[in-house]
Amino acid sequence: MAPSMSACKRSEAKAEPVSKEDPVVHASVVQVTEQAMPEYLTLIGTLRANQESDIAADASGKVLATFVERGQAVRKGESLARLDSRAAVISVSATEAQSNQVKANLEQAQRECERVKHLLETSAISQAEYDRTTSQCSSTQWSLAAAEAQHENARKLLGDSNLRAPFDGVIGERYVSVGQYVKPETKVASIYAPDPLRLELTVPEAQAGMIQPDMKLTFSVTAFGDEKFSGTVRYVSPHIRESSRDLVVEAIVPNPGPKGKDGKPAGVGKLRPGMFATAKLLLSEHPVPAVPVSALKREGITARIFAVVDGRANERLVQVGEEKGGLIAVVSGINRGDGIVAEPGPDIRDGVRIQ
Template sequence: MSYFTTVSRARSLLLLALAASTAGCATKASASDATEAAAPRVRVETAQVREAPMPRSLALTGTLRGDRETDLAANAIGRVLETFVERGAEVKKGDLLARLDVRAAALTAAEAQANAALTRAQEETARRECDRYRALLESGAISRAEHDRIADQCRSAPLSVAAAAARARAASQSVGDGQIRAPFDGVVAERFVDVGEYVRHDSRVVALVSKGALRLEFTVPEASLAAVKPGGALTFTVPAYPERSFTGTVRWIGAAVRETTRDLVAEAEVQDPDGALRPGMFASIALATGEVPSPVVPRSAIVPRAGRAHLFTVVDRRIEERVVQTGVEKGDAVAVLRGVRAGETIVIQPSEELQNGQAVE
């Protein structure tokens, strides 16, 4: 084989390889174009992230309390005969909650009433004696000293009557306390006694909380006291409803900083129109302390997933899902502390099927 023949064959093989490579690239490009053409594009409603003055807030924690709460004590001694409520029962002021065996107190009350009646009779006798001795003194039949001795008895008799009447009322009160009644309208949070138990004056019978109005009790660090003022607005969330935000207004501020914890206790009135909140709930609070320019987005753009807030942005005509940190809310606007900047494009009503990387029409 000559030199020229070898070169010619090598050139032919090189041309064939180049042709095959070109055909392969063309095939890949065609496949890529086909895939791009087949990829589903989505139509979304978008808006730009705008900057607006939003409330600046102080992060605090607190606990919800009933407007009125009490651990109702027996205020009597005796064995529990009956209970009339269970946990969660709604009661009205004056409703009977439990009844005690107060037969011993009833006997004491009867004795006290009898003693009171006896002292009243003795007072009447003493009064008649005083009238008689006064007449004898005026007629000169007795001396002044003898008259004064009887007069002293007459002056002390009303005091004995008053003391006996007070003892009778106290004994009767003990009998009445054997019927334990609700001091206000509310809901039974806990019942502490059962039939057969023996209770004393300080024994807890039921825990009662009022319905409707709630208070949010929270503590403010000493360094942040200047931010808390009566009438200040706050928002808060509770673990039971992580996607909801509730509002309140600061009404009561403690008079002194606690030395042990270096904080101040304050309370706010809470709005709970649908009764979703319960006393004892833990609350994460955002206390408004002023306004600061912040990127804001419509509330409808926020998608909660796995306890975090997500937004869908549009970058180079493709969907880009982001995890963002949200701040306070003002009307329908939500401040975004981290994750997007003012001027970026977001999807304002994302569907559940929307995914990261999808092309936008």
């Protein structure tokens, strides 16, 4: 009798090849340990000059010369611009002559007072006549004081015709040109000190209690990518702003630039006032699970780690914290003592056998 079809099928099934064993991937496995990792408060702020000033003319007159341009380093007392001082020179001469005349009148009045004093002692004049003469001496003294004050004011106006830098710094703007007429309130130039700078930060009300003077921070600015700069919190506002419900703090930031032969700043450093900054304020350090940075696989904002469980890779989504010394804190997703793949390559995937 011919064999049945079911028997043929059973024979074919027995002839099928057996499936191969799962592939084994060799990988370096490390154990998760707890390390002291930093905790930061991320803030945003703006760089400002530690010292800046808009220099006013403080006098009236036509601009005869300007000596500075935007970005130029200047020393304290250096001339920035000069005004027409001819009227001031005439005023100084006139007030000096008036002062000298009053001095001469005072000397004569003092001699007269000495003479009438002797006459009064000898009863040659009356007390009333003596009082009239001595009162003239007093009024002449006050006239001299007024004349000298007018002379000093005239000399000040003459000095104000030469506008000078109030401190070592860099010129931000020059607002006037030769031939322009200026008044005492006219802005002539702006100047700022380039080193150090201030980083003005706003702290939400909920975190205001964490802020103390002398706390350290690092920050970055868009112009220099991932480059880090440092500073120290120096000034903390005593109140919360009602309009924005935040606290204003200022950090002092070193910003060294080129130096002149005298050792004083001769230019600006990398950082400039007005730059927007993202800062990290160090709050504390405490032990948390930490893994090598190389153990992470990142895809945008998603981070994965491959734990090793019963000899197989177990893919886990993790929430990470700050980095320090080649390690990164893991807030959630793994625990202390877990084994993880130290450097997962393209052949590491969920469920693969690990040796």
